[in-house]
Amino acid sequence: MQNSAEAPKKQESKHFWGFPFTHFTYFFMWQIIFGYLTLWMEQVGHMNGAEAGIVFSAMSGLSLLFQPVFGIWSDKLVFKKNLLFMISIAAMLIGPYFQWVFLPLMHINSLLVALITGVFLCFIFNGGVSVIEQYVQRASLANRFEYGHSRMGGSLAGMCASFLGGQLFIWQPNAIFWACSISATILTGLLLFSDKIDMDNAAAAGDTSNKLDMKQIGQIFKIKNFWYLSIFYIGASAIYDVFDQQFIIFFKTFFNTAAQGTQAYGRL
Template structure:
């Protein structure tokens, strides 16, 4: 199986740079966010759930705007500039604004943090992914081979982040700002303007209208897809982001060892995830996006159940590595499912609203009650419940999701419509 990474294509190189520095910045603080809040600042499970819920609520609002605007902008970079500025300001914000307010004024910190993180990361992640996906279709390279570099960036950030976090989390936050500056440099030199020939040919393409966007929400398949995302990806994200880091840290007798080991483990996991990003697109091309979504859901179920059954550090560490298979399968299958079943000009809207907002709604609705359930019954019972919900959702998706295959949608030429 040949993996095409077109290094001679400058559009591929710049797109990979976006993903490399964005995900490196995100992993430096997001990988340790729950540990920082609970172990360093002493927040409860319910408070943790509140923060995640409000973060996701605000990010959902930004995703709506990002999706519609980026589809209208095509491959123009206006919103990407905003993402770079937010990342660059992350260090001062986390150290001098967010952390003190979490201690002195939790409600204000919750709102300001939700706005900041929503703009730059929780909604920004989907924006950057969908922007690069548009670039990949326009300039003839597979999105997954560019996303590979994003995973490597996340792995590198998690690796050094675990070391820095055990010394002082503020080191992590300043490194985030450094990644933001590098992201802005990429954006400064990346030219995505259309040539005169492209402009002439694209004037013949019917522009997007409000009816094009509304048509998505009238499609029954869209709502089946949304329900599947909420029942799988939302539950899995609550498990993976809010619960697993603290659960894993609790397995260590020495609490100071936990962040360092978790950073190494997270780095290894994302490294294998990067390899998966390069290879899995070709697997999905063979089995189809629906089958890939089903398979990703089964891997989620196995990982959550494994955490419910076992407490051995080595077994749990191995279970963590399943994330490296599940993420590439799910993320790339979402793009291919969307392009196969809906208007490909609306890929940003589908990814940000149909996928990211749908999962955000699930997190908003479920984070606080799951946090309270955890406070009463502990990890294992909560994990069993979550795995059961994901399994039921997989059965729902099997009977409702479209089997249309992405092979019917070919990569567009350089001068084709977005």
């Protein structure tokens, strides 16, 4: 017989579904950019391989600045969305930037536009990815859902973006960037109205707002395994990024036209 003094357990609200869609919208943009930007810069932006390489080199190099700064900033903000909104609003400008700013700048100085593009995209992607991932990971602890279930939204986004991006590129190359802007607008809406945190259980994510200091950061560099992991990432991640960026250029050489190669790449 149930003890009348015992109150029934309250069903915890997980506020789950907004987060896989957050992952989806962000990584949809990620796959569009890393899958088709090199092709766009070659065919539409009329950049040579060296100039295109500067864009991605700037993105990778600036990660050394953005990622540590964003990581510390995220730890200070915890569940506040200030930095997330900065990233999503910047992403909304991807379409206007490549439609109306990139090509005019190319007529002025190709090196300048490569550096500006690298900084712009690094802020959104190479730096921003850790902010998105960190926020959802904390939310999974507070809301009691499996982080991997939300992250699957990012994997589905990669599939959809590769297929849709190929169709959009053939139809109108600049459309891939406007697709990013639309996705970023949806992401901003999700952050505003959908991504809720169960603040009653926020302590489960840990309080990092006052725990990180420069002395603690300095201690990391004394850990031997940290350097092993860094060397691994420098090799594996760099090679993967180059493959991701250049594969479509190689792949389309097996077809009679670039359009055939792009369409097959999207389906692949």
